[in-house]
Every structure is written in C-alpha cells, then in structure tokens.
Amino acid sequence: MKTYRLEFEHKLPIPLAETWDFFTSPLNLAKITPPQMGFEVTSPYDANSKVYEGMIITYKITPLFGIKMDWMTEITHVKEHQYFIDEQRFGPYALWHHEHHFEEIKGGVNMKDILYYAIPYGAIGKLANSILVANEVNKIFTHREQAINEMFGVYKG
Template sequence: MKTYRLEFTQKLPVDLDIAWDFFSSPMNLAEITPKNMTFDVTSPNIVNTKMYPGLIITYKVAPLFGIKLNWVTEITHVKDKEYFIDEQRFGPFAFWHHQHHFEKIDGGVLMHDTLHYSIGWGAIGAIVNAMVVNNKINEIFKFRYQKVEELFGKL
C-alpha cells in the first residue's frame, strides 16, 4: 500500500494560547474547511470539548462530487500547546495520520502539519491519487491557509 506524505506550514501573528485554543477545538474545523465539502461535525456533546487523547470525532463530509461520507477520527496524542495527532478510524482513506504542531516564534506562532495518507487500491489508487486525491488535499490546505490568514492575520 503506497503511503503519501504532505507538509504544510503557516505563521500566525497571534499568541500561542490563542492559536492552540482555536485549533484544539473540534468545532472550529468546519470553519477552515471549504464550504463545498459540506463538512459537519456530528459527534454529540462536543461543542465545548478540547482535544484529548482518545477523543472520537464523527463527521459527514463530501470530498468529491457532493457525495456525503461518514468520517471517524480519533485524537491519539496531545501535548498541550505543542501538538496533537488525529488518525482516521473509518472513512474515505485506507490510512490517515495527521500531525498538527505549534511552535512559539518571534511575533507569533509557527504551525506545521505533517499528513501521511493512503487510499489503497494498489496501482489504481496511485493513479486516482495522482489525478484527484493529492490535488484535492492540497486544495483543502490552500483554503485553510487563506481562511486562517483571514481569521488571524499574516506574519
């Protein structure tokens, strides 16, 4: 099974506490996801929840062609104001491991995401990844970059 790795970085002109508070709230994920993906957090009683190891988050999302899919992730690791990791338990990927790192820098915060994923399906999956999936993931992170800059400013 081919596994792909993508990395994204962004600098924010805010205090680490502000960045951590926003990104460690599962409910804010919908705000930084493209609207055409109709991303909805469906976990009950999660509105005021912060990330903690073992947290299960359920979503409905339409990543391609408006087809709604169920997606279940688990927050597997959290180090307060440094990083958290989400892993897919059920959903559209054969494998999904997403690290979110936060580092205090001069004038703000450096966010660094490392994503490992696989869509499976052997050679067909490699073609689908090259033609559709990799581009879609990059498009999502580009939207996120722009939305986060809109919310917090540019450093």
Template sequence: MCYRKVKTYHFKFEHNLPIPLAEAWNFFSSPLNLSKITPAKMNFEITSDFTADTKMYPGMLISYKVSPVLGIKMNWVTEITHVKDLEYFIDEQRTGPYAMWHHEHHFKEIKGGVHMTDILTYAIPYGIIGQIANAVLVEKEVKNIFAYREKEINKLFGVYRAGGY
C-alpha cells in the same frame, strides 16, 4: 497472514500566525473550529455531540460527514491519539475514505506569533486504481484544502509579519 503494501503519501504544510500560542492552541484544539477552515464544497459536518468549550484529549473520537469527491457524502471518524498541550496533537482515521490517515498538528512559539506545522501521511485504498486516483484527483484536493485553510486562517487571524503581533 498476507499483508498488501499500500503506497503512502506525505505532505508538510507550514504557516505562521500573528497570535499568541495559547490563542492558536485554543482555536485549533477545538473540534468545532475545523468547519471554519474547511471548504464549503466539502459539505463538512461534525456529527459528534460537542459543545463550544470541548477540547481535544487522547482517545477522543470525532465523527463527521464529508463529501470529498463528486458530492458523495461519506462518514469519517478520526481519533485524537496524542496531545501535548500547547505543542501538538495527532489525529488518525478510524473509518473513512482513506486506507490510512495520520495527521500531526505542531505549534511552536516564534517572535510575534506561532509557527504551525501540519504533517500529513495518508494512503488511498484500491491498489493501482487508488494510486491513479491520487495522481489525478486526491493529491490536488489535499493541497487545495490546505491552501484554503491558509487563506481562511489569514482572514481569521491576520497575516503574520515578523517581529510582533
């Protein structure tokens, strides 16, 4: 069997939230809240049949429609592979625009709030063309998405100030 090497890219994003751990967990562990922190230009739509009280669990599949590049609509399915209540969850792409997508979401209680860490590892298909696409477009878009999320999270929960809620 022949395996091709795929170049992977790694990012770590950190953000402090001025809210209790349980509130942060309840917001981020609900799949429906992802659309609240995703840029409108991505036309992000969850197509799974969830209710407002649906919470993540290992093995959960979440399907979306998203337009990450040039308004081209794509189907994307991720699986929640690991969940440790109030600590972390991991989602991995099963079908979608990436050759590989592994996203860890970590939560840690700190004085006056929660320290949230996103660790993202992904790969682009198409070999050298994918590497060029990442250098020219994808990496910038990923960083823009997380910058947008930080801004929206601050709007929803306020800006963290050390020492208290």
C-alpha cells in the same frame, strides 16, 4: 499500499495559547474547511470542547463528486501547546495520520502540519491520487491557510 507524506507550514501573529485554543476545538475545523466539502461535525461536542487523547470525532463530508460519507477520527496524542495527532478510524482513506505541531516564535506561532495518507484500491488508488486526490488534499490546506489568514488578520502581499 503507497503512503504519501505532505507538509504544510503557516506562521500566525497571535499568541500560542490563542492558537492552541482555536485548533484544539473540534467545531472550529468546519470553519477552515472548504465549503464545497459539506463538512459537518456530528459528534456531540460544543464550543467549549477541546481535544484529548482517545477523543473520537465523527463527521459528514462530501470529498468528491457530491458523494456524502461518514468519517471518524481519533485524537491519539496530545502534548499541550506543542502538538496533537488525529488518525482516521474509518472514512475515505486507507490511512490518515495528521500531526498538528505548534511552536512559539518571535511575533507569534509557527504551525506545521504533517500528513501521511494512503488511498485504497492498489494501482487504481495510486492513479486516483496522481490524477485527483493529491490535488484535492492540497486545495484543502490552501483553503485552510486562506481562511486562517482572514480569521486572524494575516495578509500576504
């Protein structure tokens, strides 16, 4: 099975505590996910819930072709104000390991996402990744960056 690695960085002009508070709330993920994905957290969490090791988060998503599916991730590691990791327990990928890193820098925070993923179905999965999936994953993170910029008043010129 071929594993793919993507890395994304984003600088935010807000304090680390505010950044951490936003990204560790499971319900905020829907706010930065492309609307066409129909992303909905189905776990019984509220706006005050924060990630913790062992937390299971369930979702409904529509990743491709309007097909709705269930997705479950587990928060496997948390180091306060530094990083947390979510891993798929079931869903559309053969592997999904997503590291969220936060580093305080002058004027704000540098966020880094490191994503490892794999597509099932062997050679067909490799082909699907090269034709479609890699592009869709990149679109998700591009949308996320734009949504975050709008939410936190970051304007790139």
